[in-house]
Amino acid sequence: MALWGARFSRKPTDAVFALSQSVSFDWRLAPYDLRSSLAHLSVLEKASLLSKDDAAKIRTALKELLTEVASGKFAPSSHDEDVHSALERGLTEKLGSLGGSLRAGRSRNDQVTTDLRLFAIDHMLGLAQMLIELNEVILKKAAEYVDDAAPGFTHIQHAQPVSFGHEIAKHAHAFARDVDRIQDWLQRTSVNSLGAGALSGSSLQLDPEFVAKNLGFVKSFENSIDAVSDRDYVAEALFITSLIGVHLSRIGEEWTLLGSTEFSWAKIADEYSTGSSIMPQKKNPDMAELARGKAGRLIGNLVSVLTMLKGLPFAYNRDLQEDKEPLFDSLDTLALVIPAVSGMIATTNFDREKMKLSAPTGFSLATEIADYLVRKNVPFAQAHEAAGACVALCEKLSCELHELSDDQFAGIHSTLDPKIREVLAVQGAIASRTTAGGTAPSQVSNQISNALAKTSDSRREIANKIKAFSEMMSA
Numbered sequence: 311m312a313l314w315g316a317r318f319s320r321k322p323t324d325a326v327f328a329l330s331q332s333v334s335f336d337w338r339l340a341p342y343d344l345r346s347s348l349a350h351l352s353v354l355e356k357a358s359l360l361s362k363d364d365a366a367k368i369r370t371a372l373k374e375l376l377t378e379v380a381s382g383k384f385a386p387s388s389h390d391e392d393v394h395s396a397l398e399r400g401l402t403e404k405l406g407s408l409g410g411s412l413r414a415g416r417s418r419n420d421q422v423t424t425d426l427r428l429f430a431i432d433h434m435l436g437l438a439q440m441l442i443e444l445n446e447v448i449l450k451k452a453a454e455y456v457d458d459a460a461p462g463f464t465h466i467q468h469a470q471p472v473s474f475g476h477e478i479a480k481h482a483h484a485f486a487r488d489v490d491r492i493q494d495w496l497q498r499t500s501v502n503s504l505g506a507g508a509l510s511g512s513s514l515q516l517d518p519e520f521v522a523k524n525l526g527f528v529k530s531f532e533n534s535i536d537a538v539s540d541r542d543y544v545a546e547a548l549f550i551t552s553l554i555g556v557h558l559s560r561i562g563e564e565w566t567l568l569g570s571t572e573f574s575w576a577k578i579a580d581e582y583s584t585g586s587s588i589m590p591q592k593k594n595p596d597m598a599e600l601a602r603g604k605a606g607r608l609i610g611n612l613v614s615v616l617t618m619l620k621g622l623p624f625a626y627n628r629d630l631q632e633d634k635e636p637l638f639d640s641l642d643t644l645a646l647v648i649p650a651v652s653g654m655i656a657t658t659n660f661d662r663e664k665m666k667l668s669a670p671t672g673f674s675l676a677t678e679i680a681d682y683l684v685r686k687n688v689p690f691a692q693a694h695e696a697a698g699a700c701v702a703l704c705e706k707l708s709c710e711l712h713e714l715s716d717d718q719f720a721g722i723h724s725t726l727d728p729k730i731r732e733v734l735a736v737q738g739a740i741a742s743r744t745t746a747g748g749t750a751p752s753q754v755s756n757q758i759s760n761a762l763a764k765t766s767d768s769r770r771e772i773a774n775k776i777k778a779f780s781e782m783m784s785a
């Protein structure tokens with residue numbers, strides 16, 4: 311059904327309809343559209359623009375439609391232009407001309423952005439919940455490896471030995487910031503736009519503050535032209551989803567690399583691996599690779615919306631219809647990727663022995679020599695030089711640092727006495743890095759328990775918001 315047409319003498323061509331219809335993708339806004347219609351209905355009734363009787367009939371029909379949409383009994387037809395037109399058709403089929411009453415004081419311009427805000431809030435809360443569950447998995451895995459030494463890298467070169475639990479736990483901090491970002495986004499997104507009309511507000515006695523409360527928004531719009539033009543919340547949501555994608559892609563890269571034959575640290579479980587159609591021996595880390603690859607489309611969706619918004623005149627322009635698919639796609643993509651990555655992490659085992667043997671190689675304890683000298687009041691520049699000379703000698707003799715003799719150490723710097731050997735042990739080196747946030751196992755255990763405590767706080771906060779949202783939706 312079309313919501314317009316009287317001033318036209320000819321109907322749109324098939325090509326026009328095909329390009330302008332959005333019902334093929336915006337139908338998923340239906341529950342939010344019906345819910346915001348219930349709020350609008352109350353406003354019209356309060357303003358005596360609808361009799362109590364008529365309002366009650368419309369309310370009943372809207373609630374029936376909610377159930378019928380959920381069960382699939384009511385679905386859009388190929389003639390419906392968008393979700394709003396389809397639902398007005400549904401209402402009109404039930405109520406005759408009374409079904410068209412809700413359009414009073416309301417435009418699809420304020421309606422669509424209200425629906426989309428509700429959709430976005432609902433799904434971003436769900437996303438926060440998925441990230442919290444992912445973090446619980448990451449932190450549990452990290453706790454298993456707190457006491458296991460591994461080489462730490464910079465430039466993918468051995469840098470300094472670290473606790474491998476420290477390595478795994480680092481990912482949880484990135485996702486915790488993403489959860490914070492969602493909470494912060496929510497503050498700015500929780501704004502009602504219904505009542506802005508097409509762009510200028512309404513001459514009818516509408517009550518946007520009432521609608522805001524009724525739909526669980528923190529407040530209502532301050533400028534009706536801005537209200538129908540603003541898609542900052544879509545762009546911001548797409549930045550957040552892109553960054554989550556980037557964080558997942560770094561896990562993907564790490565798992566792929568550490569699972570390679572050269573590393574052979576990560577043993578990804580069979581059920582999270584895939585095979586090759588031609589090479590029977592292959593076990594490929596496809597989940598990790600897809601987590602890495604999906605970041606491309608997530609960033610693409612952000613760029614597509616920012617580009618659509620750039621230079622767009624105020625207020626509503628049809629270009630804005632392009633806001634939905636990227637948002638839907640990014641949220642759907644993460645809903646696929648996060649559970650797969652989470653399962654992959656939970657079931658991956660790491661080769662403790664291999665990591666431990668590798669930890670001191672590549673002269674990763676050279677910094678310990680410099681720090682030893684600094685503790686003996688040698689200026690750091692000189693200490694760095696001496697440690698570098700030890701490495702150079704080892705390279706010349708094809709040996710490791712601990713294999714240098716006492717004389718060789720003393721020859722390089724008189725302060726390098728035999729006690730230097732104590733810091734050339736991996737576990738001791740790791741245990742000595744007790745800076746808050748550092749790699750000493752005692753510190754890593756603290757980090758993990760603090761992160762778990764923060765995760766359970768976030769879990770509670772998000773669960774409360776989800777509960778409030780679903781109560782609002784079923785009111």
Ligand code: ARG
Nearest residue numbers: 332392418419422626630631
């Ligand atoms: N399907 C449209 C969208 O998604 C709804 C708003 C249409 N408004 C208009 N004035 N044509 O943006």
